[in-house]
Amino acid sequence: MNTAVKQPARNLFMNAPWFTSAITVLLLAAMLGVGGAVYPGLLSEQVLFNLLIDNAHLVVLAIGMGFVILSGGIDLSVGAVLALSTMAAAWLLQTAHWPPSVVIVCVLAGGAAFGALMGTIIHLFRLQPFIVTLAGMFLARGLCYLISTDSIAIDQPFFTALSQAQIHLLGGFLSPGAIIALVVLLLAVWLAHFTAFGRAVYAVGGNEASAAMMGLDVGRTRVLAYALSGFCSALAGLLFSVYTLSGYALHGQGMELDAIAAVVIGGMLLTGGYGYIAGALSGVLVLGAIQTLIAFDGTLSSWWTRIVIGALLLVFCVVQRLLSKA
């Protein structure tokens, strides 16, 4: 494009994907800073660590969603797959008495297969990702109810030990789940920015036709992106089942929207091919910080959380829209 050359440097700077991502980090810092000034005790190390501990599953979920959105799609089934994973894990542990290692492998493989199946249908029949993953969401929730309509409590020793474990760090502690989420984040950043698969995802999301003309295997990339999202949802489900020590069909209601919101606030564009995977973390932390601030305030009802998240989504979408126009 000729215009890109003539564009003033300021605009190039404004257009850089890291600009919107940086805004989120600044926002997070500002929220915590103001919060810390108003409510003493908010800025204690453990409160910040708790942000990560309580939202570990959402970080993993948002990472998977991030890959799908980068590839130009959307995955509405993540919350339901999370619920199905908690349910499958709980049932396999409590009723079938499988060893935990086998359960973990089976649930993760199942999630990846579920995602791959949806990706295959989307690619093979050229269907809208929105409607296919919507059906996937129905399917996963329905399968939950087929396992059991009641909540299943988990008292398997390995899972209870995991849920109670505290890893001491810098005077506070993190849960194993939070550590796993951070490790997954590092792996995802490596996958997105330092591998051929990551570059293919960006290329397909940016412009599918030109990606295909460059000789990239669009179908393989897309199916892998959905499989990755399914895998992440299953892992998030395992983390959630450890966090709550239960499997329940109603777990993760509306969590797909939290994941999408986190990814958007993290600076990703829903049209695909634009943004950073690491934004998943900052996005989730912003959502978590809103909840924490409202909890610390004590006078605002918890319903404000949804309204504030909606308002934030609006601001971010509009800002991104204006930036991409500039």
Added chain:
Amino acid sequence: MNAPLHDAAPAASSSSALDDQAARFALLRHPLTRPLAALLVLLVLDAVLVPGFFHIALRDGHLYGSVIDIANRAAPLMLAALGMTLVIATRGIDISVGAVVALSGTVAAMLVNGTPGSPAMPLGAALAAALGVALLCGLWNGALVAGVKLQPIVATLILMTAGRGLAQLLTDGQIVTVYEDSFFYLGSGYLAGLPVSLFVVAAVFALLLFLARRTALGLFIQAVGLNPVAARLAGLRTATLIVFVYAACSLCAGMAGLLITSNIKSADANNAGLLLELDAILAVTLGGTSLAGGRFSLAGSLVGALIIQTLTYTIYSLGVPPEVNMVVKAIVVFVVCISQSGELRALLKRRPA
């Protein structure tokens, strides 16, 4: 996308294709054929398996029976699906339908009851206010899509998140029970032996059908859905049109919210209309409207909504655990979507050769 302007196509082709075979083919290709056939299969299944399915009794001047029950329960979904059809026809999507249902139901219930601060409003004013709130929601969505040019799914995601929060904030998460008797007429009253809700649906359907078929509006909506850029270059005011369809969709959702609130005699901001947007999209898809925009069928969406409700009824009445309902729904969506795709047709055509 493969068969643009499907509704108009049979009229054009029938003049040239006079022979019998082509006419039969046109009947098979008619957009309503498949959804109606699906509904028929379900109804036949019910007629065989459920004793007295088609039995309709007259009690106290009201008609009672399974069929009427299904239609009555499908009324909110039919309304939501009608509005959604217009939005989808312009290549949009509105996932805030459930939130608008909760919001309008809550507003109506609170105004009819009256709050400690303000006295109870007359019924008409309360209903109008609730629909006004729904209209505002629609204008908001439309402005975001047409003005700010956000993707429809993102634009309506904002209201989906915030709208229900707003409704919950209004009621403090409590269920608001309505005590005003005249309010119940809308959702559980009878007119000429039939549930009033069916007349509401019929009126909305007739109005939309009139606008789509007797005015140029239907053509404009199809044009925007088929090619927004070409439509704008041809001189259509696409932005106004898009705002209109989102406003219409939210109004339909608001009306559905009134029906639901009036039917259960209370407003539940947490659960009213939860996942209704998904059922509405499903109904629209089942009815033969292409999610790619352009081709749309209002009658098809009504049939789609009836299919969903009949399916639910069948599953319940066959004694199948209701848990299976969602799995069945999911499989139906997969099958319908795959069968609609041009790729499958290409695959099938290639195989016999």
